Amino acid sequence: MPTNAGPVVINGLIGQMQGALGDDFAIGAHYLELFEYEHERRQAERLGQSFDVRALEAAHGRSDGLGNPDVLLRTDSADVGAYGDLKRLDPDLKADRKDADFSRRVEKRLREPFGQDPRITVAVVDGRDVGLTIDAAVRGIRRALGFWRQQGRDVLPEQRMIVFTGDGGSVVWRGDTGDINVSA
């Protein structure tokens, strides 16, 4: 992208653009040094238990979206990759009695990435630091889906919502099946 320092190549490492990785595919989190916050690295590492995760550099040079995706995720060597956004529940924020289980905050974070950037198809919320329960994760996902229904917004088959819970497990919604699955 053009910058004041002249043309600079960003996101030019293997797997930082969409495309199948072939032999370069490797489950795990890659380019973690691009994350400046420790909670971002921890979240990418958790995702890396199930996906090939490639961290992305922030850019303003993209013309195809209005967001700032954090990662590209792939499930196998033929997967071209899905843009994902990493959100978390900050333990400094105290629960309010009107949202004692954090589910409204989960909903907010699940919907935001999809809001302005059609490239982003995976929203990830890390609830480990606040001890998020499985029930609250499911409730947050249902709230987000309920909001979209009210809005008349179509669900896309490639969309995913992934929530990490305080017990170390995850709750995942898939747009293609509509299922919400809980994993330990």
Place this chain on the structure above:
Amino acid sequence: MSVREQLFVRTDGSPAEVAEFVAKLIGGRTEVRDQQVWLLVDTARLVPGVEGEFGGPVVAHNSEAAFRPAGEFEAPDAYNVELRLWQAGGRRVEPTTGADIEERAATAVFQALAASAGLAVIHVHDDDVLLRAALPGAGAIEFPRGTTIYDWDEDKWNGFVLRTEPGDA
């Protein structure tokens, strides 16, 4: 790296007009991409000594109140232009102090707007933390850390957050 800084403005102007106005205020520039206006500024103009480029798209913002369960509302509901801002091409964290550079840069944009324009503005961090608000005639306020955009914190907003939606007045 996710969009972590948002400014919401209540205005009669379009997103493009808001972007132009802010660009002039802070010594930045606007660009149109795919019919979308972006606001961009050298980060050093906002946070001295920091390399990089700060900014992002300036978009129309519509209230989501109609799609939520009855009785729920959020601070940005009555604001109709949104600035989605992030840092590119430079550090996001100040290496010695650990200060959040994006938050500081967004605060500088907020302060320029609050000081110069008769516009209501709020600054939202990390999706739902309400940091500060400005209201024409009333000035600006910093909220205690931990104040959120959600209805349960309305008392903490201290009257600095507009609640009437455009067209309702």
